[in-house]
Amino acid sequence: YAKEREQFGKAIATFQNTAFKLADMETELQAARVMLYEAAGRLDGKTPDATRWCAMAKRFVTDTAFKVANDALQIHGGYGYLADYGVERIVRDLRVHQILEGTNEIMRVIISRDMLKD
């Protein structure tokens, strides 16, 4: 969409603001993916820090996924908010994961409690 949509006579992808946003979105998404697999590996390996890592991953991945989807909505402008491109559905679906299966505030409780024990 960013390569197709033109404003001021140019594709919006040629604006550095858009290109930098895309770069940050990809970086944040891949960082979240790496963290997810790291936590999953620790859970499979039954390491003593698996609970802390899973809480950190749940908090970080769900916050990051929501932010990246919301950034995608912004790049689509008004169409992002409407149903046409399906981005608003992704944003809505991701929002609940900051609440489900223990809110992200509770994940912070779990992480900090583990950090401060002993």
Ligand SMILES: Cc1cc2nc3c(=O)[nH]c(=O)nc-3n(C[C@H](O)[C@H](O)[C@H](O)COP(=O)(O)OP(=O)(O)OC[C@H]3O[C@@H](n4cnc5c(N)ncnc54)[C@H](O)[C@@H]3O)c2cc1C
């Ligand atoms: C679509 C959907 C599907 C669901 N499906 C299921 C399901 O299948 N099975 C199931 O068991 N549950 C399910 N839930 C419930 C879900 O797990 C809870 O909504 C979630 O755990 C949050 O609990 P709560 O709604 O009671 O919020 P509350 O506990 O009332 O929290 C309200 C706010 O206060 C904050 N808060 C609460 N306690 C603390 C604290 N100690 N420190 C700091 N902040 C705090 C929370 O982070 C939140 O921001 C579902 C919820 C939704 C929306």
